Amino acid sequence: MLKLLIVDDEQFTRDCLVQRIPWENYGARVIATASDGLEALSRMEEALPDILITDIKMPKMNGIDLLRAVRERFPSVDAIMISGYEEFEYAKGALNLGAKRYLLKPIDPAELIDAVLCIKEQRKAVGVREPAQTVAGEYLRCMLYSCYTPEQVEDAMGRFSEFDGKWFSVVELQLDNVREILQGQPISVYNALVDAFREYCRKREKVFLVEKNPRNMVFVLVADQEEELVEETKRTLEAIESGLKKQKYLDYAIGLSRPVARVENLSAAYLEAMRTASMKYVYGNGRVFRPGERYEFAASAGSSLERMENLVKHTVNYAPEEVERFLREQFLEMRRRKVCLQETQQFARALIGNVLEKLTELDLRLEEIYTDPAGIILTICTSQSNSEIMDRVHVFLNTVGRYAREHRGATPDQLTQFIREHIEKNYMDPQLSTRTIAENLHFNAAYVSALFSASSRTTVTNYINKVRIENACALLKNTDQRISDIAQSVGYMHNSYFCTVFKRAMGLSPSDYRNLQA
Numbered sequence: 003m004l005k006l007l008i009v010d011d012e013q014f015t016r017d018c019l020v021q022r023i024p025w026e027n028y029g030a031r032v033i034a035t036a037s038d039g040l041e042a043l044s045r046m047e048e049a050l051p052d053i054l055i056t057d058i059k060m061p062k063m064n065g066i067d068l069l070r071a072v073r074e075r076f077p078s079v080d081a082i083m084i085s086g087y088e089e090f091e092y093a094k095g096a097l098n099l100g101a102k103r104y105l106l107k108p109i110d111p112a113e114l115i116d117a118v119l120c121i122k123e124q125r126k127a128v129g130v131r132e133p134a135q136t137v138a139g140e141y142l143r144c145m146l147y148s149c150y151t152p153e154q155v156e157d158a159m160g161r162f163s164e165f166d167g168k169w170f171s172v173v174e175l176q177l178d179n180v181r182e183i184l185q186g187q188p189i190s191v192y193n194a195l196v197d198a199f200r201e202y203c204r205k206r207e208k209v210f211l212v213e214k215n216p217r218n219m220v221f222v223l224v225a226d227q228e229e230e231l232v233e234e235t236k237r238t239l240e241a242i243e244s245g246l247k248k249q250k251y252l253d254y255a256i257g258l259s260r261p262v263a264r265v266e267n268l269s270a271a272y273l274e275a276m277r278t279a280s281m282k283y284v285y286g287n288g289r290v291f292r293p294g295e296r297y298e299f300a301a302s303a304g305s306s307l308e309r310m311e312n313l314v315k316h317t318v319n320y321a322p323e324e325v326e327r328f329l330r331e332q333f334l335e336m337r338r339r340k341v342c343l344q345e346t347q348q349f350a351r352a353l354i355g356n357v358l359e360k361l362t363e364l365d366l367r368l369e370e371i372y373t374d375p376a377g378i379i380l381t382i383c384t385s386q387s388n389s390e391i392m393d394r395v396h397v398f399l400n401t402v403g404r405y406a407r408e409h410r411g412a413t414p415d416q417l418t419q420f421i422r423e424h425i426e427k428n429y430m431d432p433q434l435s436t437r438t439i440a441e442n443l444h445f446n447a448a449y450v451s452a453l454f455s456a457s458s459r460t461t462v463t464n465y466i467n468k469v470r471i472e473n474a475c476a477l478l479k480n481t482d483q484r485i486s487d488i489a490q491s492v493g494y495m496h497n498s499y500f501c502t503v504f505k506r507a508m509g510l511s512p513s514d515y516r517n518l519q520a
Contacts, residue, residue: 004030004122005049009042009056009068010084015109019055023111027193030118039063039071046076053121055114058085073100080121084109112181116216123215138162139203142222143212146172146268148436148447152463153499159265165224169231170268171261173221174275175242178253178287178376183216191249192216198245202238209238220275222268231261239290255282256290266461269436273448277362283379284355313399314356318364320403326396333392346388350395354379357402364406365449371405417443418457421450422465429469432495436462470494471507478512479519485512 010016016035025031033049036042038060058065069081086107103117141162144150177183183192196214203209213220225231246254257279259271281291309328316324368375382394428434440447454462470492477488489500504512
């Protein structure tokens with residue numbers, strides 16, 4: 003159960019956060035409260051919490067200074083900042099110091115519960131260190147989120163050999179109304195759905211609920227054959243939609259991945275399921291989305307495929323002059339053909355859909371750009387004149403382009419180079435993994451995995467091993483260090499695994515390699 007420490011200089015606020023939120027229902031409990039940063043540090047010495055929930059403006063020591071001290075003395079503690087300040091600099095300061103969420107007062111209990119539950123899932127994802135202690139679902143979860151180090155990957159795959167030769171797919175259920183999902187008496191919609199889906203997975207055995215929080219739930223499906231997986235997916239979708247219907251919950255979208263033949267491909271399947279679910283912003287909530295389901299470009303109000311691709315490219319690369327030029331060409335083409343309003347709306351939906359797909363490839367979410375992305379897109383696509391639609395599309399593309407430039411300025415090749423450089427600098431760290439690299443670069447692990455594999459034609463894990471073995475060869479050739487010491491110095495926790503990887507890469511054992519260099 004998660005332990006919470008709540009810090010606020012207002013007694014009323016502390017009492018509300020402690021007494022009016024049913025923390026026990028969500029696997030958490032408040033172990034202490036404090037009225038300022040200094041008192042909070044004292045409480046943390048007495049009983050180390052998992053999550054710190056703190057105000058920013060407080061006497062003696064404010065929340066920013068408290069978070070800075072916590073980062074130095076209690077690095078395992080996650081933080082949620084609450085404040086009456088909307089200024090960007092306060093949020094930026096908190097997030098730069100590692101705060102997981104920044105919430106404004108007055109606090110919405112549903113938003114705070116959501117933040118705590120999301121942190122709970124993140125902690126579970128990165129907390130697994132010993133594959134021997136995991137169950138099958140945790141193994142699949144760690145493969146999905148690229149949590150394992152190279153050494154742990156091989157160890158875990160050996161321990162869970164029952165997944166060798168299987169087929170896998172990912173189903174992502176996105177929930178869009180946090181307040182509604184966390185309301186309900188005597189049990190919230192969220193808890194009711196979790197209980198129902200857990201029971202379904204228990205009965206099906208080959209369906210695993212690997213993530214659950216009030217914003218999304220992720221299922222991994224396993225089968226012996228691809229055809230069997232298709233049928234399992236159909237049954238699982240029926241069960242999910244039945245559970246949602248029973249709770250009368252409509253603000254959802256379900257994204258599917260294509261079947262993949264190896265467990266190592268789970269991360270890529272997860273990225274595809276997320277990308278597919280983002281189509282909800284074009285087509286609306288309350289339905290299932292499958293890969294490739296979109297309007298055909300050829301039917302999009304006379305727009306050529308090349309023009310559509312150029313608009314998407316120039317949007318994410320933020321070339322506003324080029325975006326304006328291609329939109330003007332499109333509008334003139336529409337006028338020439340005297341297209342109807344419905345065709346123009348169709349063009350807008352198709353264009354926005356492809357921009358969303360590209361954003362997902364760049365590990366960007368529309369929720370980070372717009373508070374109400376569905377509402378923005380609905381307004382664009384249902385405008386009542388061709389010129390109004392095109393004007394609003396223009397504003398949308400420029401807004402998205404500016405955000406993409408500011409938050410993901412590097413090209414895929416540059417990012418791949420950053421990943422290589424990070425590995426070459428930190429290969430000695432035995433905990434180095436795709437996930438730790440992604441967190442350091444502030445990216446999604448699935449995105450880092452897919453990007454690196456596409457650009458380098460090898461996996462992050464393979465590249466980590468390659469760098470480690472190259473450095474081990476230099477040490478074997480130029481030093482008299484013991485082989486076990488060399489293994490540890492290049493990042494391997496176990497000498498036996500080092501020898502296995504070395505022989506696989508070099509064709510002979512470390513000792514034989516050293517003898518040949520003598």
